[in-house]
Amino acid sequence: MFEVAGLTGLPEAASERAEELFQQHRRQIFRQTDQLFAKLMLFQWVACIIIAILVSPRTWDGASSQIHIHVWSAIFIGGAISLFPVWMTRVWPGAVATRYVIAVAQMLMSALLIALTGGRIETHFHVFGSLVVLSFYRDWRVLVPATIVVALDHFLRGIYLPYSVYGVLSASPWRSVEHAGWVIFENIFLVISCFRSIHEMRFIANRTAALEASDQRSRQLFDDAPIGMAVVALGNEKFKQVNARFTEMVGYSDAELMTRTPFDITHPDDLAESQRLVKAMLRGTERCSVEKRYLRSDGGILWAARTACIIRDKDGKPRDFLIMVEDITERKHAEEALRGAKKEADRANQAKSEFLSRMSHELRTPLNAILGFGQLLERQNPTSQQRGRVEHIMSAGRHLLNLINEVLDLSRIEAGHLQLSVEPVAVAEVLNEALDLMRPLAAERSMDLTVTTEFTENLWILADRQRLKQVLLNLLTNAVKYAPVGGRVAVSVIQPEARKTQVVVSDSGAGIATEKLARLFTPFDRLDVEDSGVEGTGLGLALCQRLMHAMGGDIGVDSAVGKGSAFWIELPAADSPLAGLPKSRTVGAGDVSAATGGTILYIEDNLSNLTLVEQMLAEQSNIHLLTAMQGGLGLDLARQHLPDLILLDLHLPDIGGHEVLARLRSEKLTRDIPIVVISADATKGQIQRLMAAGVRAYLTKPLDIGEFFRVIDEAMGSRDRQLEKAVA
Amino acid sequence: MSTRKNILITALLGATWMVALAFGARVLFKYETTPGSVGPISAAWPSVSMIRRQTDKPTLLMLAHPRCPCTRASIGELAEIMAHSVGKVNAFVLFVKPPGADVTWDDTDLRRSAADIPGVTVLSDENGVEAARFGAETSGHTLVFDRNGTLVFSGGITASRGHAGPNAGENAILAAVKQEPIQYSRTPVFGCSLTKCKSATEGKLCSK
Numbered sequence: 001m002f003e004v005a006g007l008t009g010l011p012e013a014a015s016e017r018a019e020e021l022f023q024q025h026r027r028q029i030f031r032q033t034d035q036l037f038a039k040l041m042l043f044q045w046v047a048c049i050i051i052a053i054l055v056s057p058r059t060w061d062g063a064s065s066q067i068h069i070h071v072w073s074a075i076f077i078g079g080a081i082s083l084f085p086v087w088m089t090r091v092w093p094g095a096v097a098t099r100y101v102i103a104v105a106q107m108l109m110s111a112l113l114i115a116l117t118g119g120r121i122e123t124h125f126h127v128f129g130s131l132v133v134l135s136f137y138r139d140w141r142v143l144v145p146a147t148i149v150v151a152l153d154h155f156l157r158g159i160y161l162p163y164s165v166y167g168v169l170s171a172s173p174w175r176s177v178e179h180a181g182w183v184i185f186e187n188i189f190l191v192i193s194c195f196r197s198i199h200e201m202r203f204i205a206n207r208t209a210a211l212e213a214s215d216q217r218s219r220q221l222f223d224d225a226p227i228g229m230a231v232v233a234l235g236n237e238k239f240k241q242v243n244a245r246f247t248e249m250v251g252y253s254d255a256e257l258m259t260r261t262p263f264d265i266t267h268p269d270d271l272a273e274s275q276r277l278v279k280a281m282l283r284g285t286e287r288c289s290v291e292k293r294y295l296r297s298d299g300g301i302l303w304a305a306r307t308a309c310i311i312r313d314k315d316g317k318p319r320d321f322l323i324m325v326e327d328i329t330e331r332k333h334a335e336e337a338l339r340g341a342k343k344e345a346d347r348a349n350q351a352k353s354e355f356l357s358r359m360s361h362e363l364r365t366p367l368n369a370i371l372g373f374g375q376l377l378e379r380q381n382p383t384s385q386q387r388g389r390v391e392h393i394m395s396a397g398r399h400l401l402n403l404i405n406e407v408l409d410l411s412r413i414e415a416g417h418l419q420l421s422v423e424p425v426a427v428a429e430v431l432n433e434a435l436d437l438m439r440p441l442a443a444e445r446s447m448d449l450t451v452t453t454e455f456t457e458n459l460w461i462l463a464d465r466q467r468l469k470q471v472l473l474n475l476l477t478n479a480v481k482y483a484p485v486g487g488r489v490a491v492s493v494i495q496p497e498a499r500k501t502q503v504v505v506s507d508s509g510a511g512i513a514t515e516k517l518a519r520l521f522t523p524f525d526r527l528d529v530e531d532s533g534v535e536g537t538g539l540g541l542a543l544c545q546r547l548m549h550a551m552g553g554d555i556g557v558d559s560a561v562g563k564g565s566a567f568w569i570e571l572p573a574a575d576s577p578l579a580g581l582p583k584s585r586t587v588g589a590g591d592v593s594a595a596t597g598g599t600i601l602y603i604e605d606n607l608s609n610l611t612l613v614e615q616m617l618a619e620q621s622n623i624h625l626l627t628a629m630q631g632g633l634g635l636d637l638a639r640q641h642l643p644d645l646i647l648l649d650l651h652l653p654d655i656g657g658h659e660v661l662a663r664l665r666s667e668k669l670t671r672d673i674p675i676v677v678i679s680a681d682a683t684k685g686q687i688q689r690l691m692a693a694g695v696r697a698y699l700t701k702p703l704d705i706g707e708f709f710r711v712i713d714e715a716m717g718s719r720d721r722q723l724e725k726a727v728a
Numbered sequence: 729m730s731t732r733k734n735i736l737i738t739a740l741l742g743a744t745w746m747v748a749l750a751f752g753a754r755v756l757f758k759y760e761t762t763p764g765s766v767g768p769i770s771a772a773w774p775s776v777s778m779i780r781r782q783t784d785k786p787t788l789l790m791l792a793h794p795r796c797p798c799t800r801a802s803i804g805e806l807a808e809i810m811a812h813s814v815g816k817v818n819a820f821v822l823f824v825k826p827p828g829a830d831v832t833w834d835d836t837d838l839r840r841s842a843a844d845i846p847g848v849t850v851l852s853d854e855n856g857v858e859a860a861r862f863g864a865e866t867s868g869h870t871l872v873f874d875r876n877g878t879l880v881f882s883g884g885i886t887a888s889r890g891h892a893g894p895n896a897g898e899n900a901i902l903a904a905v906k907q908e909p910i911q912y913s914r915t916p917v918f919g920c921s922l923t924k925c926k927s928a929t930e931g932k933l934c935s936k
Contacts, residue, residue, distance in 0.1 A: 063826035063827075069756070108749060
């Protein structure tokens, strides 16, 4: 019942190993006990001789004596008893026969000792002691021959010479049973002890087999890991164990690494950081990761992602480090190559931008002459044949100019140089302007250009007004161009979400095949309509997409062949800047002071912003407001009226705000007029540049009314003081 | 050495071992169980004996060789008997002194052990005269006479040569002392010979 215990729950391989370990352990015990008995036998032999010499050295016959037979018995019988089992332990160590011979010999030795000591009762304990020592074999079978020897001795003596054993001349057979019974009584406990020992040995074997299997798995995981792994001793910091992948990575053999520390193969530039991390781990950080360089044996450098953690002993004390290393050399090289490539691309892009800028200038100059003289020719009453030729020149020139502008816009966006003024824009206003511009072309092609949604004046979106108009014009132009003559183009405005507004331009054109939709926003890809006779550069939609993204919006299309297309743009909704503005105000702390009056010129393309400022200044009777929605017109008004103050927007449709500012500052008449810039661009660099260029103040949209009046008052007051000074 | 050869040698050695052990055991067994000789025993206390027998209680007389190791067991058994018979028996141990023996002949641990037993009188038997009178030829021979001087027991008080432990002689003496029926009035005597050598100075071994 003991021997089967502890075998359950182990896999077959582990069970076999457990059995092997068990048998191995048994063999080891058998051999060790054999050796013990070999020494014990020799010791007992010597002890027998000494006892015989001491107790009965000589036997007497009157006055004569001779060596006692006990001495000879100790020498010869004791020798015979001992030497053969000793020989057996040498020739057959661990064998069953050896154990049995030893068992018999040991009990015979007991009998000899009892004889030599004159049957002293104390010597009989040798029998019981011998049985206990025999149980060291943990083999209960060994007790059998030993017990048989004792039993036979008593049995035979009891039969043939009871007087010598029991001290009576005729003994009952039960005396033999009684004597043997005590031996058997001891044997019972010794047999139980043997079974328990075997049970424990099996348990240990099973545990050892399970541990070996677990250790084997761990070892296999360690050895076969696709990453480098190493165990480093905490004491001398040298490698204790490394796997094949690690040796492969660093190029050192196992033996070479065992004499080194990780620091010995660490790149000098990474040494300090590695040592710092080790100290951090010793202070309590369980795990740390770092990207570092190892020096390979061939002198090369291994870039590695190294993770280290502490291995603790059963008491929780740090014992070793476990290092896991992943080779990231290729990744590092790739990153380096990528950085180089990006740098090269940036340089190329810069070169491209410079090239385009130069080409723009170089192309625009002759185009100016072509289109200029073309217009002059149109005014000189050409013949119908000449008019046709002039129209060709003008058409080609405008196409070329459009192409240059789009290429430049695209280039600016990709270079990140596009400047946008994202502010609240009234959808209706921009859309109406675009529709007004498109109506002649639509009428020319007998097309129906309709607005299907009744959008309100209060629908505002966040966008750059000029760029939004550019996008809408592009979409409308495409719709009109690609729809058949007499077709239909519809515009609708919807709000798919509370804070989103979509403008949808639908046409009754041929539609776009699904497989071509992915190429729709690719520059210069006209989706195979080059031969359709419709003019185009293939840049319009690409530019629209980039502009919409730059403004924080999106663009898309729903199209099906034969059913037309619906292009949509989506932008964040905005609150009206006019909302909350009082219709009638009294002069207060924020108003222009009574002493301050004069003319203000506001150059702004956004009608809403113009309206806002108009309403803000409406009740200022001493202020005369002039407005211009283009840079060129603004310059003319400034020259003609010499206003006391110019409010200037930077994003203007014809001449940019920066250019207007430069021209005002360069002309003698307008040089001293205070200029306040009103822009949605609130970047610090922009403000600093313009203040350095001579603007009086810089107001950002949305306007703070109090700040607006304070700045106007201050700027116009300054102007008055300058004039007074000039008159004086 | 090949395994087969080993097995053969082992078998031969094993057989020899068993034979040798059997032979040795037989020799030893025979030696231990062969009783010594007993001379003519007088049925009554010899009147010529120099030992003064008291009539108030039985008299126990052991004749012993002072240097016989086997007699150590007999002295041990005598101590047992005396322990159970305090005041009930007069006991004498006579250590035989052969002719020519010096004064140290019987100054042995055996004599001292006998002298240490309460109620036992130790005497020297010069030239083995008393041993001859009582017919004792083997060391450890013990005789018990009742109050009247009649021999009630004669024999050894060990189970075998030099073997301590219960024995028939001891049981008989204890019964005699208590005046109970005796099962065995004669038992074999195991010990060294007392009388075969005429002189301790002759320097030659005696033979039985």
